[in-house]
Amino acid sequence: MLDHLxxxxxxxxxxxxxxxxxxxxxxxxxxxxxxxxxxxxxxxxLWADTGIVHxxxxxxxxxxxxVVSLACPEGRFPSVGGVRPAAIRxxxxxxxxxxxxxxxxxxxxxxxxxxxxxIRLPLSADPPDPLGHPEPYxxxxxxxxxxxxxxxxxxxxxxxxxxxxxxxxxxxxxxxLEQRLGYVHKGTEWLMAGRSVAEVAxxxxxxxxxxxxxxxxxxxxxxxxxxxxxxxxxxxxxxxxMAELERLANHLGDIGAICNDAxxxxxxxxxxLLREKVLRAADACFGHRLMMDRVIPGGVAADxxxxxxxxxARLVTDLREAFPPLIHTYDEKASLQDRTVATGxxxxxxxxxxxxxxxxxxxxxxxxxxxxxxxxxPYDELDFEVPVFADGDVNARVWIRIREVEASLGLVRQILDxxxxxxxxxxxxxxAGQGMALVESFRGEIMTWVAVRxxxxxxxxxxxxxxxFQWPLLEAAIEGNIVADFPLCNKSFNCSYSGHDL
Amino acid sequence: xxxxIVRNLxxxxxxxxxxxxxxxxxxxxxSRLDRAARARLGRSLSxxxxxxxxxxxxxxxxxxxxNVIYDLExxxxxxxxxxxxxxxxxxxGPVTANMRDxxxxxxxxxxxxxxxxAVGGCALDGGLFKGSYGIVGGVGSVVPVDLHIPGCxxxxxxxxxxxxxLVEAAK
Ligand code: SF4
Numbered sequence: 001m002l003d004h005l006x007x008x009x010x011x012x013x014x015x016x017x018x019x020x021x022x023x024x025x026x027x028x029x030x031x032x033x034x035x036x037x038x039x040x041x042x043x044x045x046l047w048a049d050t051g052i053v054h055x056x057x058x059x060x061x062x063x064x065x066x067v068v069s070l071a072c073p074e075g076r077f078p079s080v081g082g083v084r085p086a087a088i089r090x091x092x093x094x095x096x097x098x099x100x101x102x103x104x105x106x107x108x109x110x111x112x113x114x115x116x117x118x119i120r121l122p123l124s125a126d127p128p129d130p131l132g133h134p135e136p137y138x139x140x141x142x143x144x145x146x147x148x149x150x151x152x153x154x155x156x157x158x159x160x161x162x163x164x165x166x167x168x169x170x171x172x173x174x175x176x177l178e179q180r181l182g183y184v185h186k187g188t189e190w191l192m193a194g195r196s197v198a199e200v201a202x203x204x205x206x207x208x209x210x211x212x213x214x215x216x217x218x219x220x221x222x223x224x225x226x227x228x229x230x231x232x233x234x235x236x237x238x239x240x241x242m243a244e245l246e247r248l249a250n251h252l253g254d255i256g257a258i259c260n261d262a263x264x265x266x267x268x269x270x271x272x273l274l275r276e277k278v279l280r281a282a283d284a285c286f287g288h289r290l291m292m293d294r295v296i297p298g299g300v301a302a303d304x305x306x307x308x309x310x311x312x313a314r315l316v317t318d319l320r321e322a323f324p325p326l327i328h329t330y331d332e333k334a335s336l337q338d339r340t341v342a343t344g345x346x347x348x349x350x351x352x353x354x355x356x357x358x359x360x361x362x363x364x365x366x367x368x369x370x371x372x373x374x375x376x377x378p379y380d381e382l383d384f385e386v387p388v389f390a391d392g393d394v395n396a397r398v399w400i401r402i403r404e405v406e407a408s409l410g411l412v413r414q415i416l417d418x419x420x421x422x423x424x425x426x427x428x429x430x431x432a433g434q435g436m437a438l439v440e441s442f443r444g445e446i447m448t449w450v451a452v453r454x455x456x457x458x459x460x461x462x463x464x465x466x467x468x469f470q471w472p473l474l475e476a477a478i479e480g481n482i483v484a485d486f487p488l489c490n491k492s493f494n495c496s497y498s499g500h501d502l
Numbered sequence: 503x504x505x506x507i508v509r510n511l512x513x514x515x516x517x518x519x520x521x522x523x524x525x526x527x528x529x530x531x532x533s534r535l536d537r538a539a540r541a542r543l544g545r546s547l548s549x550x551x552x553x554x555x556x557x558x559x560x561x562x563x564x565x566x567x568x569n570v571i572y573d574l575e576x577x578x579x580x581x582x583x584x585x586x587x588x589x590x591x592x593x594x595g596p597v598t599a600n601m602r603d604x605x606x607x608x609x610x611x612x613x614x615x616x617x618x619x620a621v622g623g624c625a626l627d628g629g630l631f632k633g634s635y636g637i638v639g640g641v642g643s644v645v646p647v648d649l650h651i652p653g654c655x656x657x658x659x660x661x662x663x664x665x666x667x668l669v670e671a672a673k
Contacts, residue, residue, distance in 0.1 A: 114599075114600045116599040116600050116602065116603075117599050117635050117636060118599075118635055119635050122635050122636075154601065154604045155552055155585075155604050155608050157583035157584070158551075158581075158583070159551045159553075159561055159564055159565055159581060160553070160561070161553045161556070161558055161561065162552075162553050162554075162601060162604065182600055183555075183598065183600045183601050183604070184553070184555045184556070184595065184598055184600070184601065185598055185599075185600055185636050186555055186596060186598055186631045186634055186636045186637055187631070187634035187635050187636030187637065188631070188634075188636075190634060190635065190636070191630075191631065191633070191634050202630055203630060206557040206559070206630060207557065208557060208558060209556070209557040209558040209559025209560070209561070209562060209655065210558055210559070210562060212557075212559065253562075253565075266503070266507075269569075269570050270506070272566075272568070272569035272570060273516065273569065273570050273571065275566075275569070276566060276569050276571050279566070283657075289563070289657060290559055290562065290655070292559065292654065325503070325505070325506050328503075329503040329506075332503075333503075496558065497558070498556065498557045498558050501600075
C-alpha cells in the first residue's frame with residue numbers, strides 16, 4: 001500500500017509517525033477506484049482542514065498505516081463513501097462543518113447540523129449566516145403493507161445519552177432501523193482549533209467520558225509524535241495501567257448492564273459492585289474515579305505511590321476471585337442465553353467493510369487491536385491475548401468483554417510487577433508538526449490527528465472515536481430481531497454518542 | 503450462583519452509610535423551595551435523568567447511584583423512565599443547541615411541582631465548552647435550576663449528598 005501511495009503522491013515531510021502523501025485530484029479519484037479492488041485496505045479516518053481533506057488507511061495484512069491528503073480549493077472532492085460505506089457519515093460531517101462537499105455522496109443529507117446553530121459551516125474559513133428556516137429532517141422513506149414506524153428519542157427512557165432511532169416494524173419484527181445522531185454536538189473540534197496543547201488535552205479528556213484515559217492518551221501520543229517529545233518510561237507504563245483499569249471498569253459495567261437488559265438483574269448488581277471497586281481503586285491511586293486529565297502530553301499528571309501499588313495488586317486478586325463465578329452464572333443460565341445467543345448478529349463481511357474494531361469487530365471475526373497493530377509501548381513487552389469470536393451476536397460481544405476483563409487483569413498484574421522507576425513527565429518541546437496516534441480504548445480503536453504550531457498552539461485536532469464505525473452496524477444488527485431486543489443489542493455495542501457527535 | 507447469594511446474605515449489606523446533607527446544598531435549596539413543596543414532597547422522589555449534551559462522564563456516576571454500594575432507592579429516590587412520572591429532572595451537560603428543544607419539552611412534560619438539579623461543571627455554565635457555537639450554555643439558560651451539584655463529574659457521594667439535601671430541605 002505504501003509503495004502504491006508513494007507512486008501516486010508526494011510524501012509530506014512533517015507528518016509522524018505514519019507517512020502522509022499529498023495527492024492531486026486525479027490521484028485521489030484513482031485511489032478511490034483502487035480501494036474498490038482492495039478490500040483489505042481499510043478506512044481509519046476521514047476528516048478535513050481548511051481547504052484540504054485527509055483520509056487515513058490501513059493495509060490489514062501488513063498493518064501499514066498512511067494518510068493521504070487532497071487540497072480542494074473549490075471545496076469539493078471525489079467521495080469515498082461509495083467504496084467505503086464507513087466514510088459516508090464522516091463525509092456528511094465534513095460537509096456540515098467545513099462546507100467541503102463529497103462529490104456524488106450517496107447520502108448528502110446533513111448529519112451533525114440540525115439547523116440549530118447560530119452559524120453554518122463553523123469550521124470553514126468564512127462561515128455564512130444560518131439558514132434560518134429549519135426544515136424537517138428527511139428520514140429515508142419506507143413503504144410496504146403492514147409496516148409501521150416507532151420513533152424513539154432523543155430523550156430515552158434510561159440514564160443514557162440522547163439520539164434518535166426510527167424503527168420500521170412489521171409486527172414485532174424490526175425491518176429497518178435508521179439512526180439520527182448529532183444531538184450532543186458541542187463544537188469540540190472548533191473549540192480545539194487555536195488553543196494551547198494543555199487546553200486541548202482537557203477537551204480531549206471529555207470527548208467521551210467513559211474513554212477519557214484512551215482519548216487523552218491518543219491526543220498525548222499524537223502531540224508527542226508531532227513534536228518529537230520523549231516520554232519517560234514510568235509514564236508510559238502508568239498510562240497503560242490506567243488504560244487497563246478503564247477497560248476493566250467499562251467491561252464490568254457493560255457485562256452487568258447487558259444481562260440486566262435480558263432481565264437478569266443479579267449480574268448487574270454483582271458486576272456493578274466490581275466496577276465500583278475498580279473506580280475506587282483508581283480514585284485512591286490517581287485522585288479521580290475515571291482518571292480524567294491524568295494522562296497529559298509529555299507523561300502523566302499523577303504518580304502511583306507504593307501503597308497504591310499494593311491496593312491495585314489486592315484489587316486484581318479480588319476480581320480474580322469474584323469474576324469466575326459470575327462468568328459461570330452467565331454461561332449456565334438458559335434464560336440469559338436464550339436472549340443473547342443468536343440475537344443482534346453482525347456478519348464478518350460487514351465489520352470488515354466498515355473497518356469496525358473493538359468488541360463489535362472482534363465478536364464478528366475481525367481481530368484488529370491497536371495495542372498489537374500498529375502497537376505501542378509498553379504493550380510490545382507485555383503478554384496478552386486478543387480474543388476473537390465468529391458468531392457476531394450479543395453473546396459473542398459479551399464473551400469478548402469477559403475475555404478482555406481476564407486479559408486486562410493479567411496486564412495490570414504484569415505492569416505492577418515491572419513498573420520502572422523515574423520521572424513521570426517531561427516537557428513537550430516547542431516544535432511544529434503533524435502527528436497521529438492509534439489507541440485501543442475499551443470500545444475499539446481511537447484515531448487522533450493533530451497539527452501543532454511551534455508556539456504550542458493546536459491549529460487542528462480531529463479525534464475519531466471507534467463509534468463512528470460501529471453505529472452503522474447497529475442498524476444492521478437489529479434487522480430481523482424484535483423491538484424488545486433492541487436495548488440488548490444496543491447495550492452490547494455501547495457506542496458513544498458524545499464521542500461521535502463531538 | 504446460589505453459593506454467592508448465600509454468602510452475600512451472610513455477609514450482610516455492602517451499602518455504605520448515607521452521607522450528611524451538604525450544607526451549601528441545603529442553603530441553596532432552602533431559599534428556592536417554597537412552602538408548597540415542603541408540604542408535598544415527603545421522603546420520596548422520582549427522578550428523570552436528561553443528558554443535554556454531556557460527555558457521558560456524569561452519566562457514569564449517576565448510574566453508580568443505583569449500584570449496591572450507594573443504592574439510591576433506600577433513600578426513597580428512584581430513577582424513572584418518563585418525565586410524566588418525575589418530581590425531579592436531573593440534567594447533565596452544557597445544553598447543546600441540538601438538545602435545547604428536547605430539554606425544554608421534557609421539562610414542560612414534567613408535572614408541577616418539579617425541581618431541576620443540574621449536575622456537573624458543564625451544566626452550570628457550559629464548563630469547558632463555554633463559547634462554542636454548538637451549545638446554548640448551562641442548564642439554567644433553558645429551564646430554571648433549583649440545585650447545582652458541582653464536579654467533573656461529581657462523585658456519587660456528592661450526587662447523593664445533593665439529593666439528600668433536596669429531600670431534607672423539602673420536608
Ligand atoms: S461536567 Fe465533566 S464529566 Fe460531566 S459532562 Fe461535563 S465534562 Fe463530562
